[in-house]
Amino acid sequence: MLEVGADIIETNTFSGTCIAQADYELQAEEEVRLINRRAAEIAKACCSEYTAKDPSKPRFVAGAIGPTNRTLSVSPSVENPAFRNVTFDEVVAAYHTQIDSLMEGGVDILLVETIFDTLNAKAAIYAIEQYFDSKGVRIPVFVSGTIVDNSGRTLSGQTNEAFWNSVQHARPMALGLNCALGAKDMIEYVENLSKCADTYVFAYPNAGLPNCMGGYDQTGEEMREELRPFLEQGIVNMLGGCCGTTTEHIGEIADLAKGFSPRKVPTVESKMRLSGLEPLNYTPDPSCARKTFLNIGERCNVAGSIMYKKAIVDGDYEKALAIARKQVEQGADVLDINMDDGLIDAVSAMTKFVNLLISEPDVSKVPFMIDSSKFHVVEAGLKCAQGKCIVNSISLKEGEENFKRCAKICKWHGASVVVMAFDENGQAANFEDKVNICQRAFRILVEEVGIPPHDIIFDPNILTVGTGLSEHNNYAVDFIRATREIKRLCPGCKISGGVSNIAFSFRGNEAVRRGFHSSFLHHACNAGMDMGIVNAAQVRADIYEKVDKELLEYVEDVLLNMCDNGTERMLEYAATLEPKCKPTAVVKKGTAPAFQATPKLNAKDYDTLVPPEKLCAVPVYRPFESSIQPSANFGVLDKLFKERVLIIDGAMGTSIQAYKLEESDFRGDRYEKHSHSLQGNNDLLVVTRPDVISEIH
Numbered sequence: 001m002l003e004v005g006a007d008i009i010e011t012n013t014f015s016g017t018c019i020a021q022a023d024y025e026l027q028a029e030e031e032v033r034l035i036n037r038r039a040a041e042i043a044k045a046c047c048s049e050y051t052a053k054d055p056s057k058p059r060f061v062a063g064a065i066g067p068t069n070r071t072l073s074v075s076p077s078v079e080n081p082a083f084r085n086v087t088f089d090e091v092v093a094a095y096h097t098q099i100d101s102l103m104e105g106g107v108d109i110l111l112v113e114t115i116f117d118t119l120n121a122k123a124a125i126y127a128i129e130q131y132f133d134s135k136g137v138r139i140p141v142f143v144s145g146t147i148v149d150n151s152g153r154t155l156s157g158q159t160n161e162a163f164w165n166s167v168q169h170a171r172p173m174a175l176g177l178n179c180a181l182g183a184k185d186m187i188e189y190v191e192n193l194s195k196c197a198d199t200y201v202f203a204y205p206n207a208g209l210p211n212c213m214g215g216y217d218q219t220g221e222e223m224r225e226e227l228r229p230f231l232e233q234g235i236v237n238m239l240g241g242c243c244g245t246t247t248e249h250i251g252e253i254a255d256l257a258k259g260f261s262p263r264k265v266p267t268v269e270s271k272m273r274l275s276g277l278e279p280l281n282y283t284p285d286p287s288c289a290r291k292t293f294l295n296i297g298e299r300c301n302v303a304g305s306i307m308y309k310k311a312i313v314d315g316d317y318e319k320a321l322a323i324a325r326k327q328v329e330q331g332a333d334v335l336d337i338n339m340d341d342g343l344i345d346a347v348s349a350m351t352k353f354v355n356l357l358i359s360e361p362d363v364s365k366v367p368f369m370i371d372s373s374k375f376h377v378v379e380a381g382l383k384c385a386q387g388k389c390i391v392n393s394i395s396l397k398e399g400e401e402n403f404k405r406c407a408k409i410c411k412w413h414g415a416s417v418v419v420m421a422f423d424e425n426g427q428a429a430n431f432e433d434k435v436n437i438c439q440r441a442f443r444i445l446v447e448e449v450g451i452p453p454h455d456i457i458f459d460p461n462i463l464t465v466g467t468g469l470s471e472h473n474n475y476a477v478d479f480i481r482a483t484r485e486i487k488r489l490c491p492g493c494k495i496s497g498g499v500s501n502i503a504f505s506f507r508g509n510e511a512v513r514r515g516f517h518s519s520f521l522h523h524a525c526n527a528g529m530d531m532g533i534v535n536a537a538q539v540r541a542d543i544y545e546k547v548d549k550e551l552l553e554y555v556e557d558v559l560l561n562m563c564d565n566g567t568e569r570m571l572e573y574a575a576t577l578e579p580k581c582k583p584t585a586v587v588k589k590g591t592a593p594a595f596q597a598t599p600k601l602n603a604k605d606y607d608t609l610v611p612p613e614k615l616c617a618v619p620v621y622r623p624f625e626s627s628i629q630p631s632a633n634f635g636v637l638d639k640l641f642k643e644r645v646l647i648i649d650g651a652m653g654t655s656i657q658a659y660k661l662e663e664s665d666f667r668g669d670r671y672e673k674h675s676h677s678l679q680g681n682n683d684l685l686v687v688t689r690p691d692v693i694s695e696i697h
Contacts, residue, residue: 001649001697002050002059004247005254006240007640008648009047009059010111011039011102012693014066015683017094019086023069025676026684033101036063039686039693040105046697047108058636062111062142062648063102065095065124072119073156073358073386081359082317082352088123088383095127103131103139108633113144113650114179114242116155118166119386121145122414125170129412132628139631140173144202146180147189156386157277157361160189161196165275165388168197169414173637176202178650179242182209182218183226187235194235198268200641201236203227204650207244216244216654220252227253231260237641240648246658250649257645272416272454272494274367275387280333282494284530290522294531295539296369296390297332298500300324300353302341304533313343317356324363330537334390335363337381338371346377354384369533370415375406382413391415392496393459395422396441403441407449416455418496419445421482427461429475434460434482435489442490443621450624453492457531460486462497462520466505466558466567473561476502476520477608480527484611487528489618494530499539502559505567511548512574515555515583518542523560523609541584548586551577554597560608563600572597655696656682665689 001009016036018027026032040063047059070086077083099110110128115121121143132138145163148155154163164175175197177190183205190203208218208226218226223241230236239257241249274280285292298304300323302312311319324335337353339346350372358364370381371392378391394406394417410417421428421437428434438458445451460482463475483495503516521532522544547555554573557566576595581587588595640646659665666678668688678684686693 001247001250002046004251005647006250006649007057007059007646008062008109008238009043009697010062010064010113010648010650010652011036011043011105011107012652012686013039013064013098013102013683014114014652015069015681016064016066017068017098019068019070019091019094020066021681021683024678024681024684025674026681029097032097035683035686036098036101037105038690039683040102040107042686042690042694043697044106046694058640060108060633060637061106062109063099063107065098065110065112067114067116067120068094070120071117071156072123072384073117075355075359082355084355088119091120091123092127092130095124096131099127099131103135107139108631109140109142109637111142111144113142115143115145115163116148117386118145118154118156118158118163119384121167122386125167125414126412128170136628137631138626138628140633140637141170142174142176142202143167143170143172144176144178144204147177147186148180150185152189153277157364158275158386159278160193161279162275162277162387164193164197165273165279165281166386166414168273169411172199173634174200174202174238174641176204176238178204179206182206183223183230185209187229190230191233191235194263195266196268198265200238200265201263202238202240202646202648203230203236204240204242204648206242207249210244218244220246220248223249224252224256228256231257231645234261234263236645237262238646238648240650242650244654245651246654249651250647254647257647260645262641262643262645270452270454270492273388274334274390274416276367277361277365277387280367282530289528289530290525290544293521293525293529294333295331295536296334296336296496296531296533297324297327297536298336298498298533299327299535301336301338301371301533302344303338304336304500309341312339312349312353313341317353320353321356321360321363324357325360327536328363328366331540332366332536334367334369334531336369336371336392336533339377340372340374346372346374347380350377350381351384354381358384358386379409382415389413389415390457391417393418393420395420396424396437397422399424400444404444404449407445407451411449411451416457417445417451418457418459421458421460429461429463429478431478431482431485434478435485438482438486439489439619442493443619446621447624450626453490454494456490456492457494457496458486458490459497460495462499462501464501464504466503466570468567470564473566476559477561480524480609481611483524483529484527488615491618495528496531497529497533499532499534506570506574509574509577509579511551511577511581511583511586512555512570514538514542515547515551516559518544518547518583519552519555519559527609542582543584546584548583551583551586557600561604562608563603565598565601569597569600652696653682656685656692659692661685661689661692
């Protein structure tokens with residue numbers, strides 16, 4: 001492959017994990033490490049030889065990290081969709097061993113490839129980040145997904161843009177697609193990645209589709225012509241071949257690429273990009289934030305729905321799934337999932353429910369908010385979700401070190417993170433404390449952890465008004481004013497909150513409670529609130545402009561703290577309403593004469609939400625500087641990617657088939673008496689037939 005023009009060759013380690021090698025009873029760590037180290041050493045020796053022949057064309061080894069033969073997002077049991085035959089932690093551990101061994105062997109790049117389940121890829125990325133963090137060194141990472149058919153989705157159901165949103169936290173130097181499809185079927189999906197990904201993009205498709213015998217008939221010249229549009233349209237920085245390709249194919253591709261310039265990496269707008277099976281790219285509208293407000297469905301929260309809590313306690317997960325499905329049908333953009341209750345084993349319930357949700361495409365198409373006050377429960381949820389989630393929440397309550405630890409784990413999972421306005425001294429209730437705590441947290445996350453501002457979501461605490469306690473009267477005003485100031489002082493951040501908290505005092509009176517929610521969202525969104533945990537159907541129905549004007553006056557006297565006796569007046573008025581009526585269609589009780597409330601006390605004649613006259617300057621935040629040292633290959637590869645289209649070889653299996661090897665070739669001396677058949681375990685050939693692997697390279 002190097003002889004005909006490959007710039008990058010893959011190690012023969014597609015199945016080089018203990019999970020995959022268990023099929024051959026070779027899962028022992030000693031064997032797995034040997035396979036990966038030897039594979040890397042053989043490939044490295046070949047690359048060094050060809051680089052020495054022509055230093056102007058350096059060659060690189062990509063450590064191949066395959067998907068394993070297990071899937072974290074799909075149950076192997078039709079009868080039990082929540083069941084998994086492997087855990088996230090087991091997959092991470094398996095990948096960590098493989099990565100460590102590949103690095104020992106001297107690979108230049110780590111290539112997470114043939115991703116049919118994004119959660120497996122996220123486990124590989126987690127292991128990679130763990131490894132880099134522990135060793136203090138970073139090498140380039142390439143990530144390659146697999147679209148299984150013309151639906152444009154992975155086997156686990158994600159579109160390719162949703163896949164990108166899920167793995168972009170790895171900051172891959174290059175992103176692409178390989179396997180499953182031939183070039184002509186793959187091009188539209190590569191083109192889509194080329195538009196949305198601000199990194200180098202590649203493709204190494206199969207040599208067409210397999211014939212009825214599982215072989216590939218497309219010649220190198222035919223594949224060359226099918227790949228020509230990739231280059232003519234300027235959508236790739238690297239090309240190659242996967243299943244069915246040989247030196248003939250790679251040689252033709254390399255020759256073709258010489259006549260074309262590489263794709264120019266686009267500048268992609270910095271924004272919060274979430275995903276379920278489908279992408280959710282959040283773009284707020286500053287002129288009308290209410291229009292772009294993200295509705296986070298509250299009904300899969302045991303504190304937000306008695307019906308849902310009962311279903312979980314009773315083990316009635318079908319009913320719980322129906323509640324989730326209905327929320328999405330009614331307009332939830334994101335689904336909040338919370339299991340924090342003394343009667344529930346939260347880790348077990350979170351794991352089972354998220355696994356079940358993944359099996360329901362009508363629900364899992366939206367991103368999840370994994371919600372718990374216990375971080376180990378949050379982690380349990382993240383380990384089941386292939387999409388890019390929101391974590392709700394972390395805080396400074398237990399100090400900066402624990403805050404940074406939790407934030408780093410969220411970053412490794414690729415999650416956006418909600419930060420509660422809570423520190424070592426307690427919960428922020430007033431304007432000043434909300435702003436100060438959030439600004440402190442923002443600085444830590446941006447400067448010390450390296451979380452992008454657009455993935456930081458503050459919850460400045462929506463606290464209940466109308467309680468009868470005067471010290472609570474300004475809670476809503478303080479939240480709304482703090483929202484505006486936090487957005488100003490922490491550029492790029494988002495604001496969220498649990499909206500139902502605001503009118504908890506008026507539960508049982510639908511018109512009043514929902515009227516509070518509508519008015520609060522109107523004013524909070526005008527101040528910059530981006531999202532909230534809400535009853536999606538009610539929020540969509542209770543448009544502020546349609547709320548009964550008489551009701552709204554009483555609501556806003558309390559909400560905006562417009563007089564000292566607003567709560568008393570609200571209670572008087574609420575007593576005249578039918579408790580189940582809607583805020584947009586108020587129904588009075590009986591036929592009583594027109595209602596007259598107690599006169600206002602100390603009524604305010606000014607806007608309580610007006611910003612302070614004197615505002616401090618917006619701080620300058622220093623860029624995150626990682627202590628992990630990048631390898632020199634970053635600079636070399638970056639230069640090459642800008643100069644020309646690179647060539648990668650990804651077809652080790654096809655080349656091995658041509659040798660017609662027998663059982664004895666796979667056994668060699670080391671495995672002569674091994675109890676299990678080994679024929680077909682191609683990775684093993686780096687130990688038993690290194691001459692074959694070296695010749696293919």
